[in-house]
Amino acid sequence: MRTRATVAAVSGALALSALAVPASHAADRGDAAQLTRSIASSLKESVSTAAPAPARRSLAAVKTANSAPKITKVVVNGGKPVVLDVKATKKVSLAITATDNSGVAGAAGFLWTGGATLEDVTNIAVPETDDLKCKAASATTTTCTQTVTVRSKDLANNEAKTWNAYVYALANDSDELEKEKAGTVKFQRASQLTVAATPKPVKKGKTLTVTGKLSRANWETGKNAGYAGQSVKLQFRKKSSSTYTTIKTVKGSSTGTLKTTTTKTTAEGYWRWSFAGTSNTPAVNAAGTLVKIKK
Structure with a gap:
């Protein structure tokens, strides 16, 4: 280095x-x-x-031309x-x-x-x-x-x-x-992605607000900094499932912050952000946050 x-x-x-x-x-x-x-x-x-032969092959045994x-x-x-x-x-x-x-x-x-x-x-x-x-x-x-x-x-x-x-x-x-x-x-540069959702729990059929932030390592300052203007997917999986489904794609702000709302929340499950990565920053998924449904 x-x-x-x-x-x-x-x-x-x-x-x-x-x-x-x-x-x-x-x-x-x-x-x-x-x-x-x-x-x-x-x-x-x-x-x-x-060490001499046999540790090294004898040059006399090489019949072909040098290359x-x-x-x-x-x-x-x-x-x-x-x-x-x-x-x-x-x-x-x-x-x-x-x-x-x-x-x-x-x-x-x-x-x-x-x-x-x-x-x-x-x-x-x-x-x-x-x-x-x-x-x-x-x-x-x-x-x-x-x-x-x-x-x-x-x-x-x-x-x-x-x-x-x-x-x-x-x-x-x-x-x-x-x-x-x-x-x-x-x-x-290593990437980081956070997620939060409000309200928790949410009433069935009501709006849920999901926020987060995409950041990455700044090697020159020794601190993580927001990764501006990147497209990040909002994903959801039911509590009984192991598979996430993309709900929408959101573009981050100049500081890497993410915010969106969903409507007609009907199922209990986990919400997360998912970033596909770029040539100089790896892909990363936020840990899913559980949102329960309040009837």
């Missing part, structure tokens, strides 16, 4: 020396360049000091968005699968955001602990997994968007590959 991290990793014969990145408030291209160089040099150093390793799969956070509230510290997994005809010595990377390339990077999330683990699926294919620690306090609100995964892979025959955009993951 904002380039304040070091990493040392060990996996069998593979041992990464510490990758040190100077702490700063926001990343720039110099930080990214240093980090990519550090990952490459550390993996190369680990190969040069790794760069291939990244076949990158999965960040198990394929799910990274959702952060105002005080969040989360462990995010980065799993890299690489293949090469000589076998894969290791693969490592980091998450970044900014412009179209690393030349315009604005923030970096890098591994901070000794946790790189590599597991060979075959003589040619290996998956290496790291954990990246992310903190909401190190993020700007406009960084709630799609982040990229930089990946570097090193083959046993010293061929190498790097990709600035080997994978992606969404960063999202």
